[in-house]
Amino acid sequence: MTERPRLTVVGAGPAGLAAALAAAARGVHVTLVDAADQAGGQFYRQPATALGATRPQALHHQWHTWERLRTGLARHRETGRITHLTDHHVWCVARDPLTGAFGVHALRGAAREESATVRADAVLLATGGYERVLPFPGWTLPGVVTAGGAQAMLKGGLVLPGRTAVVAGSGPLLLPVATGLAAAGARVAALV
Ligand SMILES: Cc1cc2nc3c(=O)[nH]c(=O)nc-3n(C[C@H](O)[C@H](O)[C@H](O)COP(=O)(O)OP(=O)(O)OC[C@H]3O[C@@H](n4cnc5c(N)ncnc54)[C@H](O)[C@@H]3O)c2cc1C
Numbered sequence: 205m206t207e208r209p210r211l212t213v214v215g216a217g218p219a220g221l222a223a224a225l226a227a228a229a230r231g232v233h234v235t236l237v238d239a240a241d242q243a244g245g246q247f248y249r250q251p252a253t254a255l256g257a258t259r260p261q262a263l264h265h266q267w268h269t270w271e272r273l274r275t276g277l278a279r280h281r282e283t284g285r286i287t288h289l290t291d292h293h294v295w296c297v298a299r300d301p302l303t304g305a306f307g308v309h310a311l312r313g314a315a316r317e318e319s320a321t322v323r324a325d326a327v328l329l330a331t332g333g334y335e336r337v338l339p340f341p342g343w344t345l346p347g348v349v350t351a352g353g354a355q356a357m358l359k360g361g362l363v364l365p366g367r368t369a370v371v372a373g374s375g376p377l378l379l380p381v382a383t384g385l386a387a388a389g390a391r392v393a394a395l396v
Pocket of ligand 1: 214215216217218219220221237238239240244245246247248292293294295330331332333334335351352353355356377380381
């Protein structure tokens, strides 16, 4: 009997989820590894379960895409084609020179003290992008947060960074952040 190939996807954001679903649909056994507690990544960051959010979609755009990815993940998890490892922070990928197989090494737990290794025939990195913040005068003052930070507070914690906000900077992220804050009840005094 031929064993199914094993793919490890690092990152359960939209890109990693799309890759995992595509591979699983073609008979590959996928291990989806993510540092976060829930799938979704930056774009589809989900509120903490304990918050009991009743309308998380109100804070998102393109929710139907998330529903498709979420449903696909649940279906493949049920059939065993995808194993989803949450709270696994990957710090190293190493290749066995003899077998050619990969070892994906992760740390888990609140203190990141437990180690875990996933074996794979191939590894796909979908670890996303990060917000790069250039310091400016006043950037450490209370009430000053990054655009991504404000959005993470809102989507992940259902918290507004303030009742009135000036959203300033460059790049397209400002637009979903400004509309997200407004939709959640903040007054966006200016988008600069
Ligand atoms: C703060 C922030 C907010 C954003 N908000 C928007 C938005 O509202 N709209 C928009 O169109 N775009 C937004 N973007 C741009 C965004 O990056 C992309 O739209 C989209 O999320 C990219 O999808 P992705 O799957 O490539 O990566 P991501 O969504 O970033 O997913 C990457 C995943 O990889 C995981 N990961 C990273 N490193 C490791 C590791 N070492 N071990 C284990 N897991 C790891 C992360 O936990 C995450 O779940 C945002 C970006 C940032 C940084």
